[in-house]
Amino acid sequence: MPNKKCTKCKELKPTTEFSRNKATKDKLRPCCKACDAIQRNKHYQSHKKESALYRKEYYEEHREEILLNAKRYTQTNKEEISTKRKIHYQSHRQEILDQSKRSHEKHKDNVIAYQKEYRKTHKEETIAYMKPYRRKYYQDNKNEINARHRAYAKTTNGKKAMRKGGAKYRALKFNAKNEDFCLNEILERDDYICQLCGKKTRPDFKNPSHPLYPNVDHIVPLSKGGEHTRKNTQCLCYRCNTQKHNTGTGDQLRMFG
Numbered sequence: 001m002p003n004k005k006c007t008k009c010k011e012l013k014p015t016t017e018f019s020r021n022k023a024t025k026d027k028l029r030p031c032c033k034a035c036d037a038i039q040r041n042k043h044y045q046s047h048k049k050e051s052a053l054y055r056k057e058y059y060e061e062h063r064e065e066i067l068l069n070a071k072r073y074t075q076t077n078k079e080e081i082s083t084k085r086k087i088h089y090q091s092h093r094q095e096i097l098d099q100s101k102r103s104h105e106k107h108k109d110n111v112i113a114y115q116k117e118y119r120k121t122h123k124e125e126t127i128a129y130m131k132p133y134r135r136k137y138y139q140d141n142k143n144e145i146n147a148r149h150r151a152y153a154k155t156t157n158g159k160k161a162m163r164k165g166g167a168k169y170r171a172l173k174f175n176a177k178n179e180d181f182c183l184n185e186i187l188e189r190d191d192y193i194c195q196l197c198g199k200k201t202r203p204d205f206k207n208p209s210h211p212l213y214p215n216v217d218h219i220v221p222l223s224k225g226g227e228h229t230r231k232n233t234q235c236l237c238y239r240c241n242t243q244k245h246n247t248g249t250g251d252q253l254r255m256f257g
Contacts (some may be wrong), residue, residue: 001014004026008039018031018033167228170228173222174222176226179230181230183233186233187201187214189230190235192235194235199212199237201213211238213237214237215235215236215237216233217235217244218232221246223246
């Protein structure tokens, strides 16, 4: 194999270590690939800002053309690109996962804000897109999901969520104004004291039909145009709540306090 002397490092190297150049007699670059790389890196570092500015201006001027070429290349080399990406991911899996984790932690707040805004502006599109996937996932994991829901419903947070969801459903059923709050807020606000008989209720009773079991009551019933809001709710014991039913009797002046 013929050799050639590099003009930079002055070493004698095989011609395979030199890049091609049609302008020279031997059709090779005067310096080897390693020296070329060092020289290019030095030039890049000294002209980094100018290069970035030039690339940005060039992209802005030829944006549509660049995107069109990229799209055309992706479509014609779809399988090749997919294979390369899979190979790269498999060989750099842990590195990619670590980098993704660091990026997520760094931009966590921005990502969450963007996702919330996107879901608000594309709510119908997101629901329509995810509907078949959610249905398939539910069908494939139906027993596991139901078991998880039953287990959660037995926990303290689960019971609160079930009561909150039930109250919201009733408000929507009567087309009433709905305010987002937890029913326990009302009980704690009223110090678990029945607002009709004045007795202290007992939230530790396991039997929800006990006369002193705390209930959250709508002062003006939903069936009579009342709202599901903090002002229109009060703590009542089970006995007073069942006796009142949906008559609307009670201290309605509390709503304007």
